[in-house]
Amino acid sequence: xxxxxxxxxxxxxxxxxxxxxAFEYFFYKFYSTIVGFCVQFIYDENEAKCTAQxxxxxxxxxxxxxxxxxxxxxxxxxxxxxxxxxxxxxxxVKQKYTNHILSEKEKLLNLEILQSxxxxxxxxxxxxxLIFSSIDELPEKTKEIFRKKRFENKKNxxxxxxxNISIKTVEAHxxxxxxxxxxxxxxxxxxxxxxxxxx
Amino acid sequence: MIHDxxxxxxxxxxxxEEVLQVFDWIEKSDKNKADFIQLKKLWVLSVPNSNAKNLYxxxxxxxxxxxxxxxxYSKTLKYVATIAIVFASLGYLTNVYFKADKKESIxxxxxxxxxxxSGKIEYISEKSNKNIKDSLGNIIGKQTNKELVYYKNxxxxxxxxxxxxxxxxxxFKVVLSDGTTVHLNSGTTFTYPEQFNVANxxxxxxxxxxxxxxxxxxxxxxxxxxxxxNIEVLGTTFNVSNYEDDNxxxxxxxxxxxxxxxxxxxxNSIILKPNDxxxxxxxxxxxxxxxxxxxNYAAWINGELVFNKESFNNIAKKIERYYDVKIVNKYxxxxxxxxxxxxxxKEKDVETxxxxxxxxxxxxYTKNNSIIxxxxx
Numbered sequence: 001x002x003x004x005x006x007x008x009x010x011x012x013x014x015x016x017x018x019x020x021x022a023f024e025y026f027f028y029k030f031y032s033t034i035v036g037f038c039v040q041f042i043y044d045e046n047e048a049k050c051t052a053q054x055x056x057x058x059x060x061x062x063x064x065x066x067x068x069x070x071x072x073x074x075x076x077x078x079x080x081x082x083x084x085x086x087x088x089x090x091x092x093v094k095q096k097y098t099n100h101i102l103s104e105k106e107k108l109l110n111l112e113i114l115q116s117x118x119x120x121x122x123x124x125x126x127x128x129x130l131i132f133s134s135i136d137e138l139p140e141k142t143k144e145i146f147r148k149k150r151f152e153n154k155k156n157x158x159x160x161x162x163x164n165i166s167i168k169t170v171e172a173h174x175x176x177x178x179x180x181x182x183x184x185x186x187x188x189x190x191x192x193x194x195x196x197x198x199x
Numbered sequence: 200m201i202h203d204x205x206x207x208x209x210x211x212x213x214x215x216e217e218v219l220q221v222f223d224w225i226e227k228s229d230k231n232k233a234d235f236i237q238l239k240k241l242w243v244l245s246v247p248n249s250n251a252k253n254l255y256x257x258x259x260x261x262x263x264x265x266x267x268x269x270x271x272y273s274k275t276l277k278y279v280a281t282i283a284i285v286f287a288s289l290g291y292l293t294n295v296y297f298k299a300d301k302k303e304s305i306x307x308x309x310x311x312x313x314x315x316x317s318g319k320i321e322y323i324s325e326k327s328n329k330n331i332k333d334s335l336g337n338i339i340g341k342q343t344n345k346e347l348v349y350y351k352n353x354x355x356x357x358x359x360x361x362x363x364x365x366x367x368x369x370x371f372k373v374v375l376s377d378g379t380t381v382h383l384n385s386g387t388t389f390t391y392p393e394q395f396n397v398a399n400x401x402x403x404x405x406x407x408x409x410x411x412x413x414x415x416x417x418x419x420x421x422x423x424x425x426x427x428x429n430i431e432v433l434g435t436t437f438n439v440s441n442y443e444d445d446n447x448x449x450x451x452x453x454x455x456x457x458x459x460x461x462x463x464x465x466x467n468s469i470i471l472k473p474n475d476x477x478x479x480x481x482x483x484x485x486x487x488x489x490x491x492x493x494x495n496y497a498a499w500i501n502g503e504l505v506f507n508k509e510s511f512n513n514i515a516k517k518i519e520r521y522y523d524v525k526i527v528n529k530y531x532x533x534x535x536x537x538x539x540x541x542x543x544x545k546e547k548d549v550e551t552x553x554x555x556x557x558x559x560x561x562x563x564y565t566k567n568n569s570i571i572x573x574x575x576x
Contacts, residue, residue: 004251020261020264023264024257024261027257028253028257029261031256031257032246033246036243036246037243037244037246040239040242040243041243043211046443049256050443052256053256053260054258056260057260057264060260060264061318079324094204096215098215099216099219100220102215102219102220102222105222106218106222109225109235109236111345112236113236113239113240113243116236116240117240128443135245
């Protein structure tokens with residue numbers, strides 16, 4: 001574990017000096033996470049990708065101002081947050097519902113959530129680290145199934161077909177993932193989220 | 200059960216009816232709302248990293264950042280001192296340019312933008328004539344009005360990429376260092392090497408629409424990367440349309456021969472003959488072929504918009520790009536009506552064009568700045 005951290009610190013120093021391979025390392029580490037973050041607010045994968053790419057380009061341009069390894073994800077999230085706010089405010093999110101009032105409500109709620117997200121605070125870093133390390137520590141196959149189910153909206157059947165395993169196996173992996181996360185995160189989560197993870 | 204609904208909603212799987220129920224629940228109490236906000240915050244921050252390598256997306260980024268210094272060091276020793284100085288000043292320049300970029304981005308959004316491999320950004324004024332230099336100060340090309348011509352310099356062996364961004368309502372033309380001419384349509388981003396490295400294939404990246412006249416060079420195939428599709432050519436003339444907001448990519452061949460293949464599955468490919476139009480459906484991931492009049496698809500380079508039995512909704516997308524407006528059509532009947540005709544874009548404003556459509560299918564519209572709303576008559 002210590003070794004990995006040292007490696008990352010070395011990469012961070014190289015990244016600050018303008019080393020492209022180090023930048024590539026951080027790109028692969030955070031890209032899909034940032035795309036996933038944006039999708040949840042602007043509901044368009046292409047737009048989310050553009051936003052994430054912009055965030056990384058700006059990270060590169062302003063790398064001299066980044067002070068710590070954690071500063072990288074703070075920068076990426078902060079940039080994406082303000083970009084998502086802009087996109088929502090300028091009505092560039094495509095209309096999802098026929099009910100305009102509902103669209104408006106969703107928009108206001110998303111604005112409120114985005115505005116309340118703070119990325120430079122210690123809490124964020126701690127919680128983020130906890131969530132990421134918890135997911136990262138899942139066995140490879142379990143992690144893959146968890147990701148497919150939660151973030152690619154795939155049904156158990158689709159995952160089973162894709163990975164050439166039975167539906168029962170998929171269910172077993174998913175519930176074991178949920179149990180691990182529940183244990184690790186219980187101190188941080190509100191009751192409702194626990195309930196939701198359990199189901 | 201509300202928890203199942205919340206789960207479905209956050210997964211973007213809920214129907215409109217179910218989303219309504221979710222919002223009813225959120226509005227029931229402040230506690231519910233606070234819980235939901237907390238829940239969604241955790242949800243959006245806990246996206247696990249995907250195992251898939253986003254190689255294509257990384258290449259897009261890579262094409263826009265300066266090359267690593269290492270490559271320059273491999274040159275002969277006598278250049279080292281000069282290069283060190285250039286790099287020192289380059290950092291300074293880059294900073295200055297980005298500051299300028301931030302401050303003036305609103306006024307400058309109507310300009311054609313040239314992004315150099317050094318990270319330097321130049322705004323191109325259609326009225327100016329100027330030389331284009333590489334990061335070492337060598338003259339590598341010349342810009343005259345709406346045209347940028349690169350010179351061939353076989354002494355340069357490293358491949359560095361430049362990107363041209365053409366805003367809505369503008370078009371631009373670039374002649375690459377190998378002699379290939381590329382007409383760029385409105386709202387297009389085009390990435391290409393400053394100099395084509397002799398040893399490599401000629402590779403460019405297109406988002407938007409372009410008409411290519413590729414210089415013949417049998418030994419160095421020319422490849423256009425259009426998202427999921429690669430277009431490989433030897434020397435030929437064709438049009439490619441690859442806009443983000445369209446659900447298709449299409450390619451129309453005027454002369455010669457080209458091969459299209461799916462980027463991730465090279466065996467899924469198709470060879471075009473002149474007058475062929477091939478369409479890649481982004482969702483179905485397959486190619487379909489039909490015979491067309493190529494001129495209709497290349498007419499935009501002469502400032503004409505030609506359409507043949509095309510729906511109003513499709514035509515509206517093109518009008519949006521050419522006039523940099525947003526069209527909100529609240530009259531579904533009009534959207535599905537098909538039209539055939541030719542419009543000279545440069546000679547008419549957007550109101551005149553809409554009035555033309557009104558002659559066939561009456562409707563009402565309002566224009567507020569750049570937003571046009573269309574209503575039932």
